Amino acid sequence: MHLEEETGAGPGARERFVADGTKRPGGYVGRFAPSPSGPLHAGSLVAAMASWLDARAHRGRWLLRIEDLDEPRNVPGAAEDILATLERFGFVADGPVVWQSRRHGAYRDAFDRLKSAGHVYGCACTRREIALALARAGVRTDRHAEPVYPGTCREGLPPGRSPRAWRARVDARPVRWIDHHDGIERIESLPQSCGDFVLLRADGIWAYQLAVVVDDGAAGVTNVVRGADLASSTARQVRLQEWLDLPGPRYLHVPVVVGGDGEKLSKQNGARALDGRAPIDELARAAAHLGLGVIDAAGIGRFWELATERWAERVRRPAPSPRSAAPDRAP
């Protein structure tokens, strides 16, 4: 992380901001993008804090996006609750909140461009058919991983079938990206890690990967700081950025908070909503998780000053060697 390179947010930085993502904006633009599937909990606070501190340490802008495309998973009132909680904890967005549910046209345009360029094909497979095809091929899928699509419909639909979902046709060209958490370059082969991935789901919902890339591009996001659970999405997003001629942001994945069962903290393993009556305690816990040590502040304003100073010190240091980064990394 090079502070000098990316600061550039002097007077006029906002004016130079280009909303269509076709030009690199002058300054740092970060974002936090929660899904309204429940209230904020300790895990989502860590992700929000990391993105906010990195933006503040770079004197950049920080944007908020509500990822509410997956309607069946949206909890009524959760988005409003998340926004109110963030405000109570002292987060202030540098722009209007973006709601993915209001951006179908942008996703459709990007999808059509990808389709015209030959990157998209229709897939008739049901989940069960994919599982059967993989089982027949002797491929075993880890419980946590999405199955690697076996390519059944790649060369055309089987006779008498019509498309349910639409997939991106990946190629063997490796995707390279650096995780600035440890400075290590990842080199990934999409045919191996996920296969042809879904862009438009069988239920008619735009896939997360497509929406994120379109939205980050439209907002001119330069730096994506998020939980390590999303690192496995990055290669797909980088490839989509290439296809859509969007500039690639820098990525930094912070360790996720785990629940009692050793898995990422979620409603299912005991995450509770944040205690809005004790914001300082909640903030201090999140900062400690991010390796910022004990921050003893009397008020929220002072907490953010101290936390931002500590984060900025870290930004100024050269990237840690893989060995020294190890204890800090997510399992």
Ligand SMILES: [Zn+2]
């Ligand atoms: Zn198929």
